[in-house]
Amino acid sequence: MKINTFDELKAACKAENKKIYEIAQENEAQKSDISVEDLRAIVKNNITAMKDAIKTGLHSSEKSYSGMSGGDCIKLQDKFANKSSLLGVIFEKITTYALATSEENARMGKIVACPTAGSCGIVPSVLVAVSEEINANEEEQINALITAGEIGRIISNKVQLAGAVAGCQAECGVASAMAAGALAQLRGESIDNILSAVALAMKNLLGLTCDPVCGLVEVPCIKRNPFLGIHAVTAYELASAGIKSLIPLDEVIDTLEQTGQLMSPSLKESSQAGLAKTKTGLELEKAFYAR
Amino acid sequence: MRQSSLLDIISPIMVGPSSSHTAGAVRLGLLAKNVYDEPIEKITFKLYNSYAQTGKGHGTDKGLLAGVLGLAVDDVRIKDIFNSDIAKNIDYHFEYYNDFNRHPNAVDFIFEGKNKMRISGDSIGAGEIAIRKINDFSVKFTGKYNTLLLVYKDIKGMISKVSTIIQAEDVNIASLHCDRSGKGETASMCICIDGDLNKNAIQKIEEINHLDMVRYVRKLEN
Numbered sequence: 001m002k003i004n005t006f007d008e009l010k011a012a013c014k015a016e017n018k019k020i021y022e023i024a025q026e027n028e029a030q031k032s033d034i035s036v037e038d039l040r041a042i043v044k045n046n047i048t049a050m051k052d053a054i055k056t057g058l059h060s061s062e063k064s065y066s067g068m069s070g071g072d073c074i075k076l077q078d079k080f081a082n083k084s085s086l087l088g089v090i091f092e093k094i095t096t097y098a099l100a101t102s103e104e105n106a107r108m109g110k111i112v113a114c115p116t117a118g119s120c121g122i123v124p125s126v127l128v129a130v131s132e133e134i135n136a137n138e139e140e141q142i143n144a145l146i147t148a149g150e151i152g153r154i155i156s157n158k159v160q161l162a163g164a165v166a167g168c169q170a171e172c173g174v175a176s177a178m179a180a181g182a183l184a185q186l187r188g189e190s191i192d193n194i195l196s197a198v199a200l201a202m203k204n205l206l207g208l209t210c211d212p213v214c215g216l217v218e219v220p221c222i223k224r225n226p227f228l229g230i231h232a233v234t235a236y237e238l239a240s241a242g243i244k245s246l247i248p249l250d251e252v253i254d255t256l257e258q259t260g261q262l263m264s265p266s267l268k269e270s271s272q273a274g275l276a277k278t279k280t281g282l283e284l285e286k287a288f289y290a291r
Numbered sequence: 292m293r294q295s296s297l298l299d300i301i302s303p304i305m306v307g308p309s310s311s312h313t314a315g316a317v318r319l320g321l322l323a324k325n326v327y328d329e330p331i332e333k334i335t336f337k338l339y340n341s342y343a344q345t346g347k348g349h350g351t352d353k354g355l356l357a358g359v360l361g362l363a364v365d366d367v368r369i370k371d372i373f374n375s376d377i378a379k380n381i382d383y384h385f386e387y388y389n390d391f392n393r394h395p396n397a398v399d400f401i402f403e404g405k406n407k408m409r410i411s412g413d414s415i416g417a418g419e420i421a422i423r424k425i426n427d428f429s430v431k432f433t434g435k436y437n438t439l440l441l442v443y444k445d446i447k448g449m450i451s452k453v454s455t456i457i458q459a460e461d462v463n464i465a466s467l468h469c470d471r472s473g474k475g476e477t478a479s480m481c482i483c484i485d486g487d488l489n490k491n492a493i494q495k496i497e498e499i500n501h502l503d504m505v506r507y508v509r510k511l512e513n
Contacts, residue, residue, distance in 0.1 A: 028297040033485075042298060049304045064308075066348060105307030108350060108370040113310040115300045115417050120307070145301055152300035161300070162311050162416030164341045164395035170416075178300075215345025217308040269341050269395070288348065 001027055004157050006195055006249045009150070013191050020181075020191060021143040024150035043142050043149075046112050050101070050124035053111045057100025064106040066288050069218040073099040093129035094233070095226035098122060102222040115152045115161045118168075118217045119175035121225030123148050126179040126232050127186070136186055148182035151198050159257045163210030163269035166260025172221070172228050173205035173256070179232035180239070189240055199245035201235035203252050206259050209267035211274025213281045214288045220275055295419075296435075303418055303513045305364040311396050312342065312349035315414030317369065318511055319398055320358020322422055322434045323410040325508045327402040333382040334359060337399040342414070343387035352385050355398060359383075364418070364513060428470045428479035434511035436465050436483035439496070442504040445471045445478035449499070453480065456495050462486045477503065 003009050003023070012023050029039045058077065063070035076096050085091040098121035105111045111120040123145070131141050152161065152174055161170050180197040189197070205228070213219040245252065266273035275281050305314040324331070336355050338346050346352055350369065357369040360377050372378055390397075394413035402408045411424035421433050425440065432438040439457075443449055450469070457464060463485040471478035488507060497505050 024297055031296065032298065039298070043301065046301055046304060065350075108307050108313075110304065110365055110367060111307050112304050113302065113314060113418055115310075117305065117307050117310040117313065117418075123301075146297065149297040149301040153295050153297045156295040156300060156417070160416040162396075162414075164311060165416055212345070214348050215341075216348040217312075265395075269345065271345055 003027065003154065006154055006198075006253070009154060010191060010195065019143070019185075020150055020194060021146040021185065024146050024153075040142050040146075043145050044138065047127070047141055047145060049110070049112045050114070051128055053101045053104050053109065053120075054097045054124060054128060056109060057104035058096065060104065060107070062107050064103075064216075064218060065108070066214060066216055066218060068213065068216065068284065069106045069222050070103055072222070073103050090129055090133050090233075091230065093132065094125045094229040097129055098125035098226040098229040099222065101125065102225040106216070106218050106222060114148070115156070115174055115178070116163075116171045118163065118221045119172040119225065119228075122172060122175035122228050122232065123179045123182060125226070125229040126183050130183060130186055134186070140186060144182040144186040147185040147194065148178035151178045151181045155253055155256070158253050159260055165268065166256070167208060167263045167268050168210040168224070169205050169208040169256060170260055171210070172224050173202060173208050176205060176228040176232045176235070177202040179229060180235035183232060183236040184239060187236070187240065193239045193242070195249050196244050197235045197239035199247070199249040199252050200238055200243070201232055202249070202256065203245055203247065204231070204235070206252075206255055207263075209263065209274055210269040211267055211276045212269065212271055213276050214285045215269075215271040215276065299417060299419060303364050305418065306367060306369045309349040309351075310418040311414045311416055312346060312351045313354045313369070314364040314418040315396065315420050316351045316354030316398070317358040317362065317364045318418065318434060319412045319414060319420045319422075320355045320400075321361065321363075321511055322358075322420065322508065323400040323402075323412065324359045324361065326410055326422065326425060326440065326506055327400075327404075327408050328506060329402075329404045329406060331359065331381060331402055331404050333403040335384055335386065335401040337386045337388060337401070339388050339390050339393045339397040341395040342398055343389065346387075355400075356383055359400070425479070427472060429468070430470070430479065430481035431466070431468045432481055432483050432508070436485070437487055437510050438508045439480075439482040439484065439488070440504070440506040440508060441480040441482075441496070441502060443478055443480070443499075444501040444503070445473075445475050446501060449478070449501070450480065452499050453482070453496055456492055457482070457484065457488065460488055460492045462488060
């Protein structure tokens with residue numbers, strides 16, 4: 001079955017009375033010529049790699065090659081140890097897990113691109129933190145990541161998930177939308193509410209540019225990861241109350257595509273404008289290339 | 292329209308920092324090396340646009356070289372490849388260009404050894420790649436399918452001869468892309484298949500008259 005839009009996904013779920021992950025894993029297994037069990041084993045392996053990256057990142061203060069990042073995750077953990085978060089343990093876990101993964105990425109450590117490396121902290125931080133806190137079992141975690149993957153897949157049918165093509169809205173933006181959907185699945189929400197969470201998250205991140213300092217996946221990328229992990233939780237909370245995006249999800253994705261096309265190339269990973277070309281951004285760039 | 296794969300979205304497990312600029316670079320290097328398929332004496336990497344402007348800091352240069360040397364995207368040796376023993380016996384260098392006719396993340400590989408070959412590819416996002424050109428011929432393959440590449444004299448019946456052998460193996464053709472330099476001159480065929488061709492079938496194809504080059508390029512592991 002060919003599913004190119006969220007409307008088609010919803011129709012398929014309703015027609016067969018199946019969850020998003022059920023439809024998605026059947027289609028994907030068929031397309032990849034593997035069994036559903038094999039597919040789930042691959043997804044499980046990816047979750048393990050996500051947890052490994054978090055574990056490694058939480059204990060490392062090694063700087064990146066540029067020296068611009070590394071050490072903030074330790075700083076945040078120390079802070080929470082002394083003064084816990086206003087928003088509780090899940091907030092602490094999402095923000096530290098996202099930072100851990102993203103810092104690990106910047107120091108050329110091993111991570112899972114989800115959907116991209118620059119956005120690698122967002123989906124894992126939400127998935128792992130919430131699963132720990134609500135004691136979600138392995139199967140539920142796999143269901144949630146398959147749901148996230150299906151959301152990303154449908155979006156990528158329209159928009160290449162690359163900052164150089166459509167800006168950060170197509171990387172961290174899409175990651176936050178995927179995380180919102182994964183979280184809604186993890187919490188047992190209806191298909192409508194899962195897709196509402198995706199729409200609300202995505203809509204709020206339209207226009208996000210990709211203007212990395214020195215052209216590196218560090219500033220502002222790394223700190224954007226914990227922000228957008230929490231952002232996904234906001235989208236989930238609204239959606240689970242039955243709040244809907246007035247603009248349907250497929251139209252939000254059309255807007256993502258259009259906004260990406262209209263965005264100046266100077267703000268699409270070329271580091272020719274934005275934060276990269278601020279006074280301080282230029283100084284950092286000069287210092288980096290003088291090394 | 293080609294559909295993306297769900298697993299691509301939540302993969303790969305890779306060494307950072309950029310899926311398009313690091314993992315994509317490794318995969319382009321791997322696939323290009325598999326197309327060249329000869330001992331490499333010298334290699335020149337021409338990086339374009341975003342690859343040229345921001346590649347250094349993303350380890351794009353390290354990734355391209357690591358791929359050509361056969362490392363996978365999750366190999367932790369990528370980080371220090373320039374100082375690695377496996378990079379000692381290869382003469383490599385990098386050039387940087389701006390060309391708005393090219394993809395934002397484009398690269399040319401110039402392989403030199405017994406033969407010289409130029410291979411052009413793009414990193415099209417989320418670690419996915421496409422090889423677009425081999426020497427002067429346009430091709431299109433992504434490392435997701437086993438791919439048969441042929442260069443031959445432009446004569447009648449060539450596609451039929453090749454596809455008959457593939458059909459006899461009960462293998463389906465996923466895509467077929469042909470090009471030629473001119474009528475009756477040199478032509479190219481790029482066939483992506485579902486499944487696999489055995490040695491016997493490849494040998495049968497190699498025995499077809501008027502072939503200049505045959506390469507069977509396996510799909511990438513991850």
